[in-house]
Amino acid sequence: MPVEYISRIRDLYLSLGYGTYKWTVNETPPPWRPLRKPLARCRLALLASGGIYCAGQEAFHYKDDTSFRAIPSDADIADLRATHFAYDLTDARRDPNVVFPLGTLRGLAQEGAIGALAGRAYSFMGGIYSARRVTEELAPALRDAVVREEADAALLVPV
Amino acid sequence: MLESAGISTLCMSSALDISRAVNPPRTAFLDFPLGHTAGKPGDPALQREIMLEALEAFTSLTEPGSIKMLPFRWSEDNSWQETAMRERDERLPRLDTPQYQSEEDRRLAEGTCATCHPGSVEER
Numbered sequence: 001m002p003v004e005y006i007s008r009i010r011d012l013y014l015s016l017g018y019g020t021y022k023w024t025v026n027e028t029p030p031p032w033r034p035l036r037k038p039l040a041r042c043r044l045a046l047l048a049s050g051g052i053y054c055a056g057q058e059a060f061h062y063k064d065d066t067s068f069r070a071i072p073s074d075a076d077i078a079d080l081r082a083t084h085f086a087y088d089l090t091d092a093r094r095d096p097n098v099v100f101p102l103g104t105l106r107g108l109a110q111e112g113a114i115g116a117l118a119g120r121a122y123s124f125m126g127g128i129y130s131a132r133r134v135t136e137e138l139a140p141a142l143r144d145a146v147v148r149e150e151a152d153a154a155l156l157v158p159v
Numbered sequence: 160m161l162e163s164a165g166i167s168t169l170c171m172s173s174a175l176d177i178s179r180a181v182n183p184p185r186t187a188f189l190d191f192p193l194g195h196t197a198g199k200p201g202d203p204a205l206q207r208e209i210m211l212e213a214l215e216a217f218t219s220l221t222e223p224g225s226i227k228m229l230p231f232r233w234s235e236d237n238s239w240q241e242t243a244m245r246e247r248d249e250r251l252p253r254l255d256t257p258q259y260q261s262e263e264d265r266r267l268a269e270g271t272c273a274t275c276h277p278g279s280v281e282e283r
Contacts, residue, residue: 031162063255085251095200
């Protein structure tokens with residue numbers, strides 16, 4: 001049985017004396033755009049919320065940071081860094097592919113399973129407590145960036 | 160937002176109940192501990208298998224809001240699930256200055272950008 005995070009977080013916060021977190025619940029059906037061609041001919045963009053940046057870029061801060069980083073899709077995995085306040089970073093720092101599967105996707109593009117990767121992959125620090133700021137600031141900027149990449153499809157990797 | 164802009168999307172996930180609440184167009188769920196949404200460290204063969212199974216959902220899922228359950232287990236037993244998100248709040252303090260992985264990163268970022276990869280762009 002998969003872990004029930006919503007009830008565990010509710011119980012944990014209650015036991016610590018915090019208020020109840022208001023979870024986003026989307027009851028209406030999501031939008032739907034079928035793939036227009038096989039994945040082997042698609043350009044795929046990677047977006048990840050695990051707080052990945054490239055050595056040389058400014059790191060995320062932890063207080064509702066609504067910025068994102070554009071990471072060249074040919075970046076050396078060894079140059080990738082992870083910073084976030086709400087998950088154990090040990091394995092992400094050991095092997096960024098576990099939360100930012102850029103190397104994995106590159107391999108599949110080389111194999112021909114994916115047509116191509118977008119020129120840049122995107123990461124942000126997903127521990128943002130203001131849903132409004134995500135909707136108004138981060139999401140539209142990311143959408144515009146991915147549209148500029150001329151991606152056919154996008155893979156979202158949360159933590 | 161991406162799907163509405165004409166880009167087909169797939170969300171990986173390791174929190175099934177949260178994915179059900181968010182209800183994105185397509186989800187590929189991997190029952191691994193948080194922080195391992197795309198696999199195990201240092202195991203590229205497994206990462207590749209996981210990714211192939213996940214990407215297959217782009218075509219196999221035909222109902223908006225569907226979830227594909229990926230056929231992988233973190234370990235023989237599920238003992239890691241007992242303690243996940245229980246007992247302690249393990250979050251770090253929400254500091255409002257850049258939190259670098261290392262001091263060297265800070266020097267690279269705050270000094271002249273001679274070693275920045277050409278084309279690496281910082282977006283605000």
